[in-house]
Amino acid sequence: MNSIDHNSSGTADPFGNILLNVDSYKASHAFQYPPGTQYVYSYIESRGGKWNQTVFFGLQMFLKQYLCTPVTRDMIDAAEAFWKAHGEPFYRQGWEHIVDVHTGYLPVLIKAVPEGEIVPGHNVLVTIVNTDPECFWLTSALETALLRAVWYPTTVATNSWHCKQVIAQYLDLTSDDPAQIAFKLHDFGARGVSSLESAAIGGVAHLVNFSGTDTVSGVLAARKFYGEDMAGFSIPAAEHSTMTAWGRDHEADAYRNMIRQFGGTGKLVAVVSDSYDLFNAVDTIWGEQLRQEVIDSGATIVIRPDSGDPAVVPVECVVHLGEKFGYRVNAKGYKVLAPCVRVIQGDGINIDTIGLILRNLADKGWAVDNIAFGMGGGLLQQLNRDTLKFAMKCSAAQINGRWVDVYKDPVTDPAKHSKRGRLALICENGTYETVALETAGSRDLLEPVFRDGKLLRDWTFTEIRERANRPAGA
Template identity: 60%
Template sequence: MPLPTNLILNTDSYKASHWLQYPPGTDATFFYVESRGGLYDRTVFFGLQAILKGWLAQPVGHADVDEARDFFAAHGEPFNEAGWRHIVDTHGGRLPMRIRAVPEGSVVPTHQALVTIESTDPEAPWVPSYVETLLLRLWYPVTVATLSWQVKRCIAAFLDKTSDDPAGQLPFKLHDFGARGVSSAESAAIGGMAHLVNFMGTDTVQGVLAARTFYGEPMAGYSIPAAEHSTITSWGRDREVEAYRNMLRQFAKPGSLVAVVSDSYDIFAAIREHLGKTLRDEVIASGGTLVVRPDSGDPVEVVHQCVALLDEAFGSTLNGKGYKVLNHVRVIQGDGVNPQSIRAILERLTGAGYSADNIAFGMGGALLQKVDRDTQKFALKCSAARIDGRWVDVFKAPVTDAGKFSQRGRLTLIRHREYGTWKTVPIPEGVASAADMALDHGWEHAMETVWENGELRVDQTFAAVRKRAALA
């Protein structure tokens, strides 16, 4: 369902009144974004460029101001019509503000500034606050990328222990099954793209297209032919083996993979009888790899049983690290998959002597939907304002919740070249902007100006984003 694209209306209702609420003499404001902790102690920064290109690249026009004026008049909020007309007439509809951020793909400890937003027109100091709602939606791609990255670390550890080719196996070990489980096509695009920072397997088409649109990646993810329950059960229970045979004849070719959901009736019988006996020779002769997909029951127990039954039917080879690798077949688990069950399945399989090569995972709702802003406690706060020509610190310190204390002053993020330490620091008085700060003793700037007065200053490629995340 297409939604309105008027930038002025991409905000919270109460934001329309905030231009009247700053102290007299305020002509500049400074905001920052941070993760105030949460489930993980580090975040993978990603998604800002998509927001900038998707929303801020389109200038505001007088027709947009007219529409917003009429909406807020009926909605019960005051509206800064003169301020928005000024932006259209003076800045060509481009928002007068500067955005600095860490390079996308950077893995940064929590409690550090990831983005700073500052006004650049003394006549429009209210602009950064107005777009808080839009910019804080960063929490979603950052959180999905972080979750995916953490799962990648888990799987990588098991591959390092049990696989002869961990680097070659890892990119396709977590497949995105989440498109149908999210709230919108936009969520599928943003979340699916965020997952692809870490992996290359996906069935979320919107995520691949978003990576192409916003980061210039021609093909960020890949999939394989796979059965669903309807394409198996439409053959009827008595012809289940024919449904599997059809999958093999249609898609199993030398070097190919084909996935077959096998639990429509009795997955253990399907492996023992249909796949392991009746079709065994066809599987082997095809030269392809058959990927069996369980889709019900206890994930840890069912996966272990399936791998053991496939081992009985097709045999396995002991690799260089002393773990068994199935011949001709693999398993993908796509039901009940989350970070905890992934670890539990891998612990069971490797404990039984099987390499992590044998299993891949498909994660849906747990990857793209079962996260929220509080997963990593994201916040966008004002930390400084220039009033009567003097910068003053702006902060909150609620007595009821120390976790909501905010940072104060104009801020930037620096990183130590040798030790890799990150530190959020104040910009000294008298220094115009963070970019003008002189650093020494091994510290370097960790932020760069990515957007200024309606212009994208840094256009990051998806390949560069992936490389940063992989190196962390």
């Protein structure tokens, strides 16, 4: 998540230069607005998509990392040289005005719903407008970076939240312990995303809803940007290399070593067990050769299948463990394994397979207590801006002292119709609605979060988690 301040040559690093954090065509837009334009007002929304509710999250990271840093003449010089070579015009006069008049701090006002808020699609989430009429062009210049800063973490948080609703449904049906939900979906996504920054942003977005993760950068992002010292937790776990290095003839020794290295009262240890023959490992090695040692260790050994049909194999693993280690029947009539064994499924997991596995498990009479999930690409990578149809559009402009509505309404795609005017978000009787700013008054849920280089709201991770845990509209 950290931008690098300098490269090896000592010149400013272009990746920390907000002037270059754009699409190429943005460089020409300052020259395209009507004469007399003073203010340009834009908004961000999800126009629907895979889910009808979004968990808004992540803007604060972008504001702290990029917009709270002033523009410098070195940055302007670097941008000018780039655009000249790249074939685009450069509005140097406008950027120099920001340095001269605003000491480099961007004269914009950004308002947003509180992070963690659950908002139905087709509603305004963020608005931005310039605060200096000389900088009317700045609103659009920030679109590329601002939209990206919102759509990705919000989509990951929304994905994770909807997975949580599926798990909660089956916990309510089959379990006596709803509090265990915090550790039911573990982030395995660090290696499967496009960059360290993506891992950090997506990883912390998942932690809005759950407390289990192996994505270290996500935990560090929560610490840096949201003041949460330790937002996520993990346990010792085996990978195939550490198990197969013992050789097939010593598979039991590999597992025994895990018990002896990491076991103990109250400890959890995850052991991948499908390197050769999963059900031989479950039935013969864990269930017979090591059975008493597992029980005596005081730990919970979490068996991880990592191959086969994800809708079938982990369920069968639970059933086999029940035959070997026993189970109890809870108050809702569902079976719960002896506390010394559990299962985690991390292969092929997404929101659909989670629901399928839990349904199959319940159909066989087993509670959700027996299983947890690890999700990698399905959590952090297998989504894009169109998953929730995110867009940032201009909806109003002040020209020669008069506000006018700005919108698009393409005949060829009515779904891309954009909103008009300056906007507010209200919630009455649990129903969200985007309305004209002039009619909202004190009901507007959009809060000023950034103005003229200053962060106005600094949400804590605890506050965000509490919001995301409330029923929508509460």
